[in-house]
Amino acid sequence: MIEVNGLTKRYGHLLAVNHISFEAREGEVIGLLGPNGAGKTTTMRMLTGFMPPTEGSAKIAGFDVFTDSLEVRKRVGYLPERVPVYPDMTVSAYVAFWAQLRGIRIPQKRVEAVLDQVNLLDRRSTVIRNLSKGMRQRLGLAQALVHDPPVIILDEPTIGIDPQQVIEVRQSVRQLGQKHTVLFSTHILSEAEQVCDRVVIIDRGQIVAQGTPASLRQQLQHGSSLYLQVTGANEATLRKLLDTLPGVQKIERQGEGFVIQTRTNADLRGDIAQKVIQGGYRLLELRPVAMTLEDIFLDIVGRETK
Numbered sequence: 001m002i003e004v005n006g007l008t009k010r011y012g013h014l015l016a017v018n019h020i021s022f023e024a025r026e027g028e029v030i031g032l033l034g035p036n037g038a039g040k041t042t043t044m045r046m047l048t049g050f051m052p053p054t055e056g057s058a059k060i061a062g063f064d065v066f067t068d069s070l071e072v073r074k075r076v077g078y079l080p081e082r083v084p085v086y087p088d089m090t091v092s093a094y095v096a097f098w099a100q101l102r103g104i105r106i107p108q109k110r111v112e113a114v115l116d117q118v119n120l121l122d123r124r125s126t127v128i129r130n131l132s133k134g135m136r137q138r139l140g141l142a143q144a145l146v147h148d149p150p151v152i153i154l155d156e157p158t159i160g161i162d163p164q165q166v167i168e169v170r171q172s173v174r175q176l177g178q179k180h181t182v183l184f185s186t187h188i189l190s191e192a193e194q195v196c197d198r199v200v201i202i203d204r205g206q207i208v209a210q211g212t213p214a215s216l217r218q219q220l221q222h223g224s225s226l227y228l229q230v231t232g233a234n235e236a237t238l239r240k241l242l243d244t245l246p247g248v249q250k251i252e253r254q255g256e257g258f259v260i261q262t263r264t265n266a267d268l269r270g271d272i273a274q275k276v277i278q279g280g281y282r283l284l285e286l287r288p289v290a291m292t293l294e295d296i297f298l299d300i301v302g303r304e305t306k
């Protein structure tokens with residue numbers, strides 16, 4: 001449904017988006033995850049035909065985003081980073097205005113349906129300036145959905161709204177995924193993990209990893225970590241004791257104990273326990289530490305910026 005091929009954008013000397021390629025199949029929810037300045041908005045603006053790329057191409061529903069941008073716009077709903085609203089319009093007049101722009105002849109029924117969908121029907125007569133930020137965000141969503149497009153592109157839809165509304169927006173995105181292909185951006189990893197079928201991690205214009213949350217964890221977790229707590233050994237003696245074990249990569253203090261990073265997925269628990277006991281120390285705890293996707297994300301993005 002969305003095919004992106006070597007898409008690139010240069011702003012002067014700055015390579016904001018650098019040859020990215022990814023796909024979204026029909027009905028998939030794809031998360032574009034990356035820190036500030038990663039190139040998320042730039043990518044979305046190219047996909048929605050607002051800005052030409054410097055290089056590369058993209059297709060939506062089989063239409064080229066740049067040579068067939070009218071066909072593409074019919075099939076895409078876009079919630080930009082900053083929703084352009086007219087503060088003096090009422091909620092329903094605003095959505096009706098968009099419906100008409102989208103070529104819906106008698107928009108009233110559609111306006112009500114879409115306001116109902118984003119939970120704003122009881123606010124239909126409210127003037128936009130009196131809406132809360134979260135409501136304004138949902139109004140932006142109504143604008144994006146009014147022509148019932150197969151593809152929906154949402155640029156950080158949960159930014160700047162309160163936690164309750166964040167939950168609601170995330171639920172809406174999930175629901176949208178049942179009927180539409182959704183591409184949404186976020187810098188919050190747990191959000192991507194909750195909402196998406198697949199995550200594309202972008203950093204400084206480049207894709208650094210992509211896959212399902214589960215497969216990313218698997219792909220990116222080089223080795224594993226163990227938590228060890230012993231009595232009687234200080235950091236130096238422990239290092240001396242364990243450094244000779246093949247596969248031990250790093251030993252770091254954590255609280256009362258140590259986190260040992262191992263190079264391979266080999267289970268070193270037996271070897272470590274043996275060393276500790278042979279060294280004359282008492283073993284209090286030794287367990288694997290699960291790496292969260294958050295750790296992996298920080299690890300990649302941190303490594304890239306070093």
Ligand SMILES: Nc1ncnc2c1ncn2[C@@H]1O[C@H](COP(=O)(O)OP(=O)(O)OP(=O)(O)O)[C@@H](O)[C@H]1O
Pocket residue numbers: 011014016034035036037038039040041042043187
């Ligand atoms: N119109 C522009 N002219 C020049 N540089 C730009 C322009 N728009 C964005 N940039 C730069 O391109 C890079 C990518 O910006 P972009 O807005 O796409 O990132 P983002 O991932 O959406 O970030 P954020 O999470 O802060 O919204 C940044 O370094 C930004 O400063």
Ligand SMILES: [Mg+2]
Pocket residue numbers: 040041042081155
């Ligand atoms: Mg942005």
